Amino acid sequence: MPEVIESGVAYLALKAAHKLYGKAPDGLQPVEFERVQKMAQRQHELEARVLVATEARDAIVPQASLNAAMDEIRGRYPNEEDFIEDLARNGLDEAGFAIAMERELKVEAILEKVGTRAAKVSDVDVELYYRYHPEQFRRPETRLARHILVTINETIAENTRAVARRRIGDIAARVAKEPQRFEEQALKHSECPTALDGGKLGELPRGKLFPKLDEALFALQAGEVSGVLESELGFHVLRCDAISEAGVLNYEQAKPHIRNLMEQKRKRVCQQAWVKQLLEGK
Numbered sequence: 001m002p003e004v005i006e007s008g009v010a011y012l013a014l015k016a017a018h019k020l021y022g023k024a025p026d027g028l029q030p031v032e033f034e035r036v037q038k039m040a041q042r043q044h045e046l047e048a049r050v051l052v053a054t055e056a057r058d059a060i061v062p063q064a065s066l067n068a069a070m071d072e073i074r075g076r077y078p079n080e081e082d083f084i085e086d087l088a089r090n091g092l093d094e095a096g097f098a099i100a101m102e103r104e105l106k107v108e109a110i111l112e113k114v115g116t117r118a119a120k121v122s123d124v125d126v127e128l129y130y131r132y133h134p135e136q137f138r139r140p141e142t143r144l145a146r147h148i149l150v151t152i153n154e155t156i157a158e159n160t161r162a163v164a165r166r167r168i169g170d171i172a173a174r175v176a177k178e179p180q181r182f183e184e185q186a187l188k189h190s191e192c193p194t195a196l197d198g199g200k201l202g203e204l205p206r207g208k209l210f211p212k213l214d215e216a217l218f219a220l221q222a223g224e225v226s227g228v229l230e231s232e233l234g235f236h237v238l239r240c241d242a243i244s245e246a247g248v249l250n251y252e253q254a255k256p257h258i259r260n261l262m263e264q265k266r267k268r269v270c271q272q273a274w275v276k277q278l279l280e281g282k
Contacts (some may be wrong), residue, residue, distance in 0.1 A: 007046075007096030008103060012040035014090045026089050047107050049278045055114055063103045069101055114274045115267035126258045130251050137249040140206065143217050144242040146199035148175075148185060149192040151234035165228070168235035172228050175237060179225050182239045191234070203244065212237060 017025045018037045021214055025036060050056065077083040130137065148169040153159040158167070171189055175182045186199030194200055206218060210231040220226060220240035229236045254263075 008100045011100030012043045051198045059110045118266035118270040121262045137254045141246040142203045142244045143202040144203050146239045148190040148237045151191045172237045177232035
């Protein structure tokens with residue numbers, strides 16, 4: 001049992017370290033490490049109370065769910081050896097990691113069960129929220145954008161500044177004549193991961209791109225292609241696919257979002273009240 005507890009705390013410490021500091025426990029400063037360990041210990045003690053509560057009866061974690069969660073974590077590593085080595089560096093082995101993850105998933109399942117006690121959200125609740133929070137439903141102007149990127153890297157012959165500028169110039173000339181070829185050219189030549197989706201950046205409000213790119217995008221009309229632009233990443237060509245004007249979501253458009261927001265909030269309040277009772281020993 002002590003070994004299981006130790007694995008559980010190590011698992012929670014690993015999660016807390018990444019959440020608070022963006023690094024593993026073995027990379028923390030002493031003060032950071034102490035804070036993370038205290039948080040992990042408190043969380044482990046809280047989980048212990050949750051797991052022996054009446055609501056924990058019949059709570060199970062399907063093996064398929066645990067396997068999927070483990071596979072998702074493994075997929076973040078180049079190979080199995082790196083995964084096992086990283087666990088060892090953080091005081092874990094594969095068996096202990098699986099036990100700790102199963103415990104976490106079981107706690108989540110219990111809290112979800114408790115959350116079902118929350119008061120239901122009525123249509124009246126939703127409508128009142130819409131009427132009293134109008135500022136939340138103002139939609140900014142957005143542009144559906146694509147780009148082609150050629151990076152600058154003086155250590156690579158085809159990406160020196162001069163060569164990269166010449167390459168992007170040729171691409172810009174082609175798409176200026178035939179804008180419909182933009183996606184094809186992005187797939188062939190763009191050095192951004194978006195190339196696989198025809199250079200698609202998505203629907204963007206102002207301020208999401210580098211300033212020069214942002215200014216150029218919002219000066220384009222739907223279907224227009226920019227000239228060559230430069231950012232910290234390299235040289236770009238942009239295309240504006242569509243423009244969505246600023247406006248206000250009407251009630252029917254906002255209704256699903258409001259209902260989900262209110263349901264999640266009520267569920268959290270219900271869960272927090274239940275956890276508080278556990279901690280108070282009621």
